[in-house]
Amino acid sequence: MNYQSDVTAERADGFSTVVDGDARDDARSRIWRIAIGAMVLLLLAAIGVFAYQKFFGAATPAGDDEGQNPVVTVISPDAETVQGQISATGSIAARRELPVGVVGEGGRVVAVPVDAGEWVSQGQVLAVIDRSVQTQQAQSAQAQVRVAEADAELAQANLDRSLQLVDRGFVSAADVDRLTATRDAAAARVQVAKAQAAELRARNARLNIVAPAAGLVLERNVEPGQTASPASGPLFRIARGGEMELMAQVSEAEMASLSPGVAATVTPVGSAKSFTGQVWQISPTIDPQSRQGMARIALSYAPELRPGGFANATINSGTVVAPMLPESAILSDGDGSFVYVVSEDSKAERRPVKTGLVTSNGIVVTEGLDGSEQVVLRAGGFLTEGEAIVARAQEEG
Known part of the structure; x- marks a missing residue:
């Protein structure tokens, strides 16, 4: 037989309330949910305590007064x-760049025996300018020297003969003085002619454009047939001795810890190879815009060090x-x-x-x-x- 049992509950006002079985089930469900929630909270609290102790270290033994301290x-x-160490960046450049141009009157270039990337020695000819006219002028000047020398020899001979006749009374003292002056003037004209000839030879020599020092040719800006003059600008650029440098930009605060002579390691961009150098000059001024100064790092020649390239540097800034x-x-x-x-x-x-x-x-x-x-x-x-x-x-x- 199916039946439903009801429970009568006494209310505070004296009346009775009937509580059916479904209400009892709902009450039990609420109790279980509360119990489960409490258990979850306790579990989370335990996990938090475990994580706290794990992070701060093992807990102190039980009973210790400091057991609650982390x-x-x-x-x-x-x-x-x-x-x-100081990290810096900068551009690679020739440590001593020598611009070479026309130092004479210039003219048409007839030969350029060197090219960029080649090594040259001091005094080596880099380019030759046409000197056909100057050669004729030099020959003419040399001929003038021989004429002046002949005149001087004749004047000296006339003076010598006159001196032999002075004692006999055939030549007066005034004639001797005149011949002496003629001899001296002729000797002076010889010196003038020689100086003019030497000047022309020197001018002709300057038609050869030569290397002022040994080094690596960085640029060649002239070709045969081109007309060159002092206004043409540098025809060649040479890195003296092939020496390079990194012009590293260093912050104002780091400049104070640098000094000439400290070691540095330079790595060009795109290269896995590093090069050892040393700071040889510290900029005496600071750029007011960027608040940076320049540390110039000297480097020996290497094919990977190309002027104009970018590189990173690590500079030793002393010990503390x-x-x-x-x-x-x-x-x-x-x-x-x-x-x-x-x-x-x-x-x-x-x-x-x-x-x-x-x-x-x-x-x-x-x-x-x-x-x-x-x-x-x-x-x-x-x-x-x-x-x-x-x-x-x-x-x-």
Whole structure:
């Protein structure tokens, strides 16, 4: 037999309320949902506690007064000697570039025996200018020298004969003086003729465009048949000795740590090969627009170092003795960089610091630490000033 049982409940006003079976089922469901929700909350709380302890380290033994304090890993950053490095970029150029042009009157170029990319020695002919007219002028000047020499010889002979006749009374002293002057004038004309001939030879020699020093020809801007003159500009550009340099742009703050003679490593863009050089000149001025200065790095010749190319440089900026910390230990906010150190009463103490060089081993702390402190290595962002903590030294290995 099917039947439905009802439950009568007494209300506060004296009346009775009938509660059927479906109502009882709904009540039980609500109780179960509440119980399950409570269990989920407890489970989440347990997971949170486990994660907190996992992050801060193992919990202290039960019964310890500090059992509720977070355990943190600390490190004592002893002072180390660190080699500083500055990264910079710049353009490659010839360290001593020699522009070579026409130094004489110029003319038509008849030969260019060298090309760009070739090595030349000092005094080597780079280009030859036509000198057909100048050659004739030089021959004429040389002939004038011989004429003047003949006149001088004749004047000297006349003077010698007159001196032999003075004692006999055939030649007066005035005649001797006149012949002496004639001889002297003839000798002077010889010197003038020789000087004019030498001048023409020197002018003709300048029609050969020669290398002022040994080096690598970077540019050739002339061809046979071209008319060249002093107004033509440089016909060749030579890197003296083949020496190159990187004109590295360095920030104003980093310029103070550089000095001539420090080593640098230069890597041209697109090349896996690096070259060792040294800073030979520091710019005495700072660009007011970019706030950068120039460090000129001398480099020996190499085919990969092409003037006008771009390159990266790593410059050694000297050594510093200071504590070094991993990046995880240094925090920052609106007030600057800081770390947490363990105070004498085992509490987290905020310590402002100033950082310096960044290396592959960590960050150098230039101010704020002397290296004897216990610095929180990780999880500093979860601590607050004055919070009691349990310090645990970092395990080696």
